[in-house]
Amino acid sequence: xxxxxxxxxLHNEVIQYVYKSAENGEMENGRCVSxxxxxxxxxxxxxxxxxxxxxxxxxDELDVMKxxxxxxxxxxxxxxxxxxxxxxxxxxxxxxxxxRLLTQLSSGKQYLEHAPKYLAFACGLVRGGLSNLGVRSIxxxxxxxxxxxxxxxxxxxxx
Amino acid sequence: xxxHNLYIFDRNGTCLHYSxxxxxxQAGISKxxxxxLMYGMLFSIRSFVSKMSPLxxxxxxxxxxxxxxxxxxxxxxTGMKIIMNTDLGVPSCRDVLHQIYSxxxxxxxxxxxxxxxxxxxxxxxxxxxxDSFVRALPFFSVRAA
Numbered sequence: 064x065x066x067x068x069x070x071x072x073l074h075n076e077v078i079q080y081v082y083k084s085a086e087n088g089e090m091e092n093g094r095c096v097s098x099x100x101x102x103x104x105x106x107x108x109x110x111x112x113x114x115x116x117x118x119x120x121x122x123d124e125l126d127v128m129k130x131x132x133x134x135x136x137x138x139x140x141x142x143x144x145x146x147x148x149x150x151x152x153x154x155x156x157x158x159x160x161x162x163r164l165l166t167q168l169s170s171g172k173q174y175l176e177h178a179p180k181y182l183a184f185a186c187g188l189v190r191g192g193l194s195n196l197g198v199r200s201i202x203x204x205x206x207x208x209x210x211x212x213x214x215x216x217x218x219x220x221x222x
Numbered sequence: 223x224x225x226h227n228l229y230i231f232d233r234n235g236t237c238l239h240y241s242x243x244x245x246x247x248q249a250g251i252s253k254x255x256x257x258x259l260m261y262g263m264l265f266s267i268r269s270f271v272s273k274m275s276p277l278x279x280x281x282x283x284x285x286x287x288x289x290x291x292x293x294x295x296x297x298x299x300t301g302m303k304i305i306m307n308t309d310l311g312v313p314s315c316r317d318v319l320h321q322i323y324s325x326x327x328x329x330x331x332x333x334x335x336x337x338x339x340x341x342x343x344x345x346x347x348x349x350x351x352x353d354s355f356v357r358a359l360p361f362f363s364v365r366a367a
Contacts, residue, residue, distance in 0.1 A: 167330055
């Protein structure tokens with residue numbers, strides 16, 4: 064895997080580009096975040112194919128989640144998710160105490176309002192990965208104290 | 223053995239950061255004027271040193287010393303200038319200043335997309351890490367010798 068600084072710089076420029084072109088077209092903030100999330104979705108779909116080409120099928124949803132927390136996160140961000148919580152009814156919360164894209168921003172409350180922009184792509188990555196594993200979901204992220212962040216996954220139950 | 227203060231300038235002369243730990247006497251002029259004076263002095267000294275050098279120049283201007291303090295200077299290839307005033311007991315500081323640049327500036331400012339390069343540094347993370355780095359230096363002690 065190439066040095067993470069390369070990806071970080073590119074990611075930062077993508078975010079700046081999306082926001083600049085939004086300013087000219089007068090879109091609201093929400094559209095930019097969902098644009099970034101869609102970018103991440105497509106990337107996640109491709110990445111998960113690549114990472115799982117040699118692994119066996121997953122037994123159940125919890126197994127899929129554990130794969131995301133350990134192997135997928137390690138391959139993308141070089142560390143594992145620190146904490147996984149679930150209510151066993153389709154809601155999972157992944158806690159990363161030192162999210163790699165936020166460590167350089169601040170450690171605390173400064174720049175907090177800008178944090179969601181940097182998490183949108185990662186949320187898309189998770190949603191794309193899950194979708195190609197057969198799990199439809201909605202992924203959101205919350206940050207209260209940087210660089211820790213919570214990623215919340217809501218599985219759409221198939222009846 | 224102590225560190226008095228630290229300045230960081232970019233290649234256009236804007237003072238990006240200034241912090242002090244142990245300064246007993248102020249310059250008597252406003253901060254902007256002090257920064258301009260410091261930058262102007264460095265610019266002149268650097269060209270003077272290279273012109274008057276009797277040998278081929280390797281690093282150029284590195285430090286100056288008075289009877290009370292020593293000023294250390296480090297310039298990066300990108301034009302960032304880091305200046306540290308310490309007291310006389312401190313040997314050459316070039317690698318310390320280089321470390322400040324590579325492990326603090328590059329890490330927390332260049333890689334922070336919300337920090338605009340060329341403007342005074344706002345990141346609190348950078349300020350706190352710089353402060354703890356300087357306080358952890360072997361030649362730093364709170365009371366001047």
